Amino acid sequence: MYRIIKNREIAKNVFELVVENELIASHFKPGQFVVVMPDETSEKIPLTIYKTEGSCVSMIYQVVGKTTYDLSKKNDYIFSILGPLGKPSIILNMEAKKVLFVAGGVGIAPVIPQAVELKKRGVICDLIYGMKTIDNCILKDDIDKYFDDVIIVTEDNTADHIGLVTDYVDDLCYDFIITIGPVIMMKKVVELAEELKVPSIVSMNPIMIDGTGMCGACRLFYDGIIHYACIDGPEFIGAKVDFDSLIKRMDMYKTIEGRKYLEEIEGDTHHGGCGNCEQ
Known part of the structure; x- marks a missing residue:
């Protein structure tokens, strides 16, 4: 207890x-x-x-x-x-002078400790934070403290910026774009980062259910190889994640019938075991 x-x-x-x-x-x-x-x-x-x-x-x-x-x-x-x-943030092992974080909803939470650490190193940290309405905004004091430039985006008219977070992503000489939030949002941010030729990092926290490698919910193809977010991540280089197959699999995983089908066709790779032994 x-x-x-x-x-x-x-x-x-x-x-x-x-x-x-x-x-x-x-x-x-x-x-x-x-x-x-x-x-x-x-x-x-x-x-x-x-x-x-x-x-x-x-x-x-x-x-x-x-x-x-x-x-x-x-x-x-x-x-x-x-x-x-899980493994520590990828950005902690990278050289960077200026980083853009793009967060959606409660995806702001894992962003904060990364920004805290990067600020200690003198890295400029900007933030685009999206939500349905301004009442969903959380951790505002930390946002004001640890980020240099902040854009808060809502889907309604309750903030100065309206629309989607991708409407406000621009290439301002960022070394990395780090995105955490709904999977479809991360997919769009990664695609935009590729257009801007800026490397991206994504966090697959949102697709985890069990968190120990046993349920198979967070199975994904990364650089063409099967990975599990809870064991191998939760962070990955965005351009190497197969978002299309991931989104399709997530839709199937929502139903009992879909999960049974995935268990059948994926066999021993359906889940990652205990996370402590060789696969």
């Missing part, structure tokens, strides 16, 4: 969860995530680490089903938290 320090709603159906876990807090690197179980019988859910402070781990999650709903009602302890999992 792990003690909850805070579990508060910061936007409609979006929560900040702070849990005490010194081991995870001391080993976390930007880009990594945790797997949480609210109760002993709960499903496992992968959650983005937004920041660590002392022995506390802060995560951002959106209520999208029963397990996250159950989590939103917890105020004392959660049953389990495992991590940090």
Whole structure:
């Protein structure tokens, strides 16, 4: 059991969860995530680490089903938290002077720790942050603190910039474009980055379900080879991700019939095992 320090709603159906876990807090690197179980019988859910402070781990999650709903009602302890999992952000091993982040919805959460680390290195960090309406904007204080130029885009008329995030992506001598959010948004950003001849990095957090390599939800083709976001990522070089096959597979995975079909045709590659052994 792990003690909850805070579990508060910061936007409609979006929560900040702070849990005490010194081991995870001391080993976390930007880009990594945790797997949480609210109760002993709960499903496992992968959650983005937004920041660590002392022995506390802060995560951002959106209520999208029963397990996250159950989590939103917890105020004392959660049953389990495992991590940090996944590989650290790719950008941490790259040389860069100016980086553009393109985030959608709660995809802003994993962006923050990357920007924090890059700012320590003197990197200029700009942000384009998209959402349906301005009421969905979260972590505004951190955005103001860690980004140099910020464009907030809404689909309605509640912000100064209206439309899609891709409407505002421009080549301003960026070394990298990093995008985190809905898969279709990331696909469009990568395509635009290719047109601008700027290398891109994507985070596949949104397609993970189990987070430990067992469910097969995050299987994708990367550079023509089968990878699993929770084991091999969650970040990948954008131009090497086969988004078309990924989106088609995601649609099939939504139904029981579709999952059974994928299990049949994918065989031993349907999932990544435990994530700790050779495939």
